[in-house]
Amino acid sequence: MMHTCDSLLSVICSGACDAILSDLYALDKSKTSLEAGKKRASHIVQAFQTTFQPESSPAALFSSPGRTEIGGNHTDHQHGHVLCGSVDMDMLCCAAPNGTNIVHIYSEGYRPFQVDLSHLEPVKGEEGSSAALTRGVAAGIDALGHPVGGFDAYISSNVLSGSGLSSSAAYEVLIGNILNHFCCMDALDAIQIAKIGQYAENTFFGKPCGLMDQMGSSVGGTVALDFSVPSSPAVHKVNYDFTRSGHVLCIVDTGSCHADLTEDYAKITEEMGNIAAHFGKQVLREVSEADFRAAIPSLRVRCGDRAVLRSLHFYNDDRIAIQEAQALEQNDFPRFLALVNASGLSSSLHLQNTWSISDPKHQAIPLALAIGRELLNGSGAIRVHGGGFAGTIQAFVPLEKLEPFKSGMEKLLGAGKCHVVHIRSVGGCVVAQ
Known part of the structure; x- marks a missing residue:
């Protein structure tokens, strides 16, 4: 069932999302953390309403985590092994399709911007920007044969910039999940979304990164990666409850x-x-x-x-x-x-x-x-x-x-x-x- 913003708020407040919000934010098992997560989610939906004033568009709430490297320091570029994990600092976003080719992004603490998806080639002068990553993710999905379309998004992030938690990968995975949900009927899996994020960062953003950051954010949990084949690393999810x-x-x-x-x-x-x-x-x-x-x-x-x-x-x-x-x-x-x-x-x-x-x-x-x-x-x-x-x-x-x-x-x-x-x-x- 697709929700409008009003019904999305009702779902959050009713407790229907408590289970997943607990998995995301209440890993200390406290009611205080859960309530803080619900409050943040409600704030983002309300801020989306205020910013974009949607009428009856179906809206959804998305989360994309930062990642931490646990083991394998500077091993990935030598095609080695890495152990990484997603963390409870994330980008949380309310988004809705807008029926155009234009993506409108409003991210707290940053200037809003838009990206025209009718042009899916790298843009000179756009390198190093969130706009480049947005365009690159859309281009990667388009190259797989899926149609892409515009959407409005309000984002709040507590992934610390410069912390080594990889905010750029979290952003790529976030945009990938939004387009996957609204345009691809959730056909893409977490590994495909990670690879699309890497493509966007390499080709559009201009940073020759490996795939560890995107995998850590997209797959979730503790993940063992083997980069013997860098373009398609072996992924093994490690079952361990750190709590x-x-x-x-x-x-x-x-x-x-x-x-x-x-x-x-x-x-x-x-x-x-x-x-x-x-x-x-x-x-x-x-x-x-x-x-x-x-x-x-x-x-x-x-x-x-x-x-x-x-x-x-x-x-x-x-x-x-x-x-x-x-x-x-x-x-x-x-x-x-x-x-x-x-x-x-x-x-x-x-x-x-x-x-x-x-x-x-x-x-x-x-x-x-x-x-x-x-x-x-x-x-x-x-x-x-x-x-x-x-x-x-x-x-x-x-x-x-x-x-x-x-x-x-x-x-x-x-x-x-x-x-x-x-x-x-x-x-x-x-x-x-």
Whole structure:
């Protein structure tokens, strides 16, 4: 059944959506979180009504989560393994078809814009914008033979920008789900929507990203990915309920900026690629670890010690990502925590992506890791989060230590810098229709 905005509000207020809203936002099992989720959903529907003043168009509510990298730091671009998860910070949107070719987007905190879907080619000067992503997702769906049409959308996001939770992937998955629902009769699955999002980001937005971010947002839950075939990674959903672990996942914003770090990121790919090239290969996944280790003396001379260390990290963390998924499926959370710590140590010592050599005075991530490790005092786990060099760290904190950990981190970095997030089981979805 399709709802108008008024009936959509009634559905939310009546409690008919409580089950899915609990899956999205009440992962701490509290009534307070559920009520906050219902209030936010109602606000977005009401704001949509005020902004677009629809008459009787069928409206729907959509959610698209941010994602967190759990294991496999800088392994995807070498065709390795990654473990990631969708989180309860999301983009929540009320949308309705408008019977035209024009998409109207109103996102809280940003200037509204529109995209004409009668033109589905990249537009010069549009690169790097949400408009480019919108056009790219529509083009990807159109290329699969599905008609696309205009819609009006009001979006509210609490996916932290620059947090490593990948707000761009969440946006792509959101637009993919809206068009899938209104234009494709929900024919596309989560993996197809993720691939369309990557296509939009690569071809229209202008960022040569892998597929991990979109998969983590679209599929939902904890997902093990094998990038042996990057265009079509193997996807395995890991069945584990983090709410039963006795730990809380914290994403800590160190206050450091990713700007001007392009060369740092590029050097990781370049140096790993140089090691692979020694063996006549493109990526390290194609080189056996035994052959790599046997050649380390000559690789030090040809490629340098840092390239060797970074490649050593690839083999270590590629293996760790697999083992983390296995530990969760075997309900062995202590082993999982040990593996997260081992991954973090490898990133710090081998990958060397916790601070930039171009600015050695600023080392916010190593400092936050050091203080965080003291606060955990041998419990939980802590590591750099995402691409590194600046940005965020990730910690699995025992429930009994959450308050001192959070206050200690915010004493160091500032109020509001430690964010408690939960792994949610649902990816991009229609919340109510």
